[in-house]
Amino acid sequence: MNSTSKGTALITGASAGIGAIYADRLAKRGYDLILVARSGQRLDDLAARLSAETGRSVKTVVADLANTDDLRRVETLLREDATITLLVNNAGVGSVASILAADVDEMEQMIALNITALTRLTYAIVPAFVEKKAGTVINISSIVGIAAELLNGVYSASKAYVLAFGHKLQAELAGTGVRVQTVLPAATSTEFWDIAGHAAQKANPSTMSADDLVDAALVGLDQGELVSIPTLQDGAAWESWEAARRALTPNFANAKPAPRYKLA
Numbered sequence: 001m002n003s004t005s006k007g008t009a010l011i012t013g014a015s016a017g018i019g020a021i022y023a024d025r026l027a028k029r030g031y032d033l034i035l036v037a038r039s040g041q042r043l044d045d046l047a048a049r050l051s052a053e054t055g056r057s058v059k060t061v062v063a064d065l066a067n068t069d070d071l072r073r074v075e076t077l078l079r080e081d082a083t084i085t086l087l088v089n090n091a092g093v094g095s096v097a098s099i100l101a102a103d104v105d106e107m108e109q110m111i112a113l114n115i116t117a118l119t120r121l122t123y124a125i126v127p128a129f130v131e132k133k134a135g136t137v138i139n140i141s142s143i144v145g146i147a148a149e150l151l152n153g154v155y156s157a158s159k160a161y162v163l164a165f166g167h168k169l170q171a172e173l174a175g176t177g178v179r180v181q182t183v184l185p186a187a188t189s190t191e192f193w194d195i196a197g198h199a200a201q202k203a204n205p206s207t208m209s210a211d212d213l214v215d216a217a218l219v220g221l222d223q224g225e226l227v228s229i230p231t232l233q234d235g236a237a238w239e240s241w242e243a244a245r246r247a248l249t250p251n252f253a254n255a256k257p258a259p260r261y262k263l264a
């Protein structure tokens with residue numbers, strides 16, 4: 001337990017699963033909390049438990065982040081509350097439906113939550129962090145941002161967005177004192193799977209607990225990792241994938257098509 005306040009952490013999707021574990025761990029690390037989700041009762045129950053256990057201030061905000069008005073309300077809160085030092089962009093939904101079997105309106109809602117809300121909330125807080133030369137954003141992506149064929153394609157693409165957004169933010173914020181960590185969970189035992197349409201995954205032997213996922217990701221944050229993949233046993237495999245990706249960058253721009261297109 002930490003009795004010195006580290007400022008306030010705003011956590012989206014804090015009423016259940018990974019977000020609720022972040023709330024628990026961050027309160028125990030000394031953060032006051034603002035918990036955001038749609039289920040007010042679940043947020044209130046968690047807030048009551050955490051403030052009793054840790055003595056930290058825990059506020060709740062009921063908001064549907066796929067709804068424009070609710071999202072703007074949380075953006076305003078991020079702009080106006082100068083105590084906020086950490087944003088956890090965790091709220092997200094997934095699906096196992098194939099692209100063509102999925103309802104396009106549901107896919108649009110998924111994009112609104114997984115991409116638009118995460119982007120707008122990041123824009124709402126980062127300028128203040130840059131001004132203060134301090135602050136942390138934790139963005140929850142997924143291993144399907146890389147392993148795109150595993151689940152629903154729109155979901156995978158939304159998580160690839162989070163990874164790419166993080167890469168560029170990390171590059172632009174280097175040296176400012178502001179940190180951005182991108183976390184890529186693999187299958188984690190939460191209600192995500194009930195909503196995604198494959199509840200059995202929660203009990204699969206290869207599925208990680210949300211406790212282990214968050215504890216490892218926070219150690220990754222402490223260790224200065226930009227991208228944390230708690231389930232990946234061989235950390236060097238990620239490093240070499242990243243090195244190969246970055247090595248390609250200077251090779252893309254060229255006025256002439258490559259010889260394999262046989263245009264010359």
Ligand SMILES: NC(=O)C1=CN([C@@H]2O[C@H](COP(=O)(O)OP(=O)(O)OC[C@H]3O[C@@H](n4cnc5c(N)ncnc54)[C@H](OP(=O)(O)O)[C@@H]3O)[C@@H](O)[C@H]2O)C=CC1
Binds near residue numbers: 013018
């Ligand atoms: N579980 C897994 O296997 C994996 C999960 N992830 C990612 O982890 C993150 C957390 O998921 P996880 O904890 O597993 O899932 P859960 O379903 O357990 O939790 C999702 C949280 O997001 C909230 N939420 C959902 N929709 C909205 C909305 N429209 N507005 C505001 N809050 C919303 C839910 O609360 P409420 O319903 O009260 O709004 C809940 O608190 C997601 O981004 C997910 O994509 C990544 C890889 C694997």
Ligand SMILES: N[C@@H](C=O)C(=O)O
Binds near residue numbers: 150151185186188
């Ligand atoms: N990352 C999980 C979902 O997003 C999975 O690997 O199944």
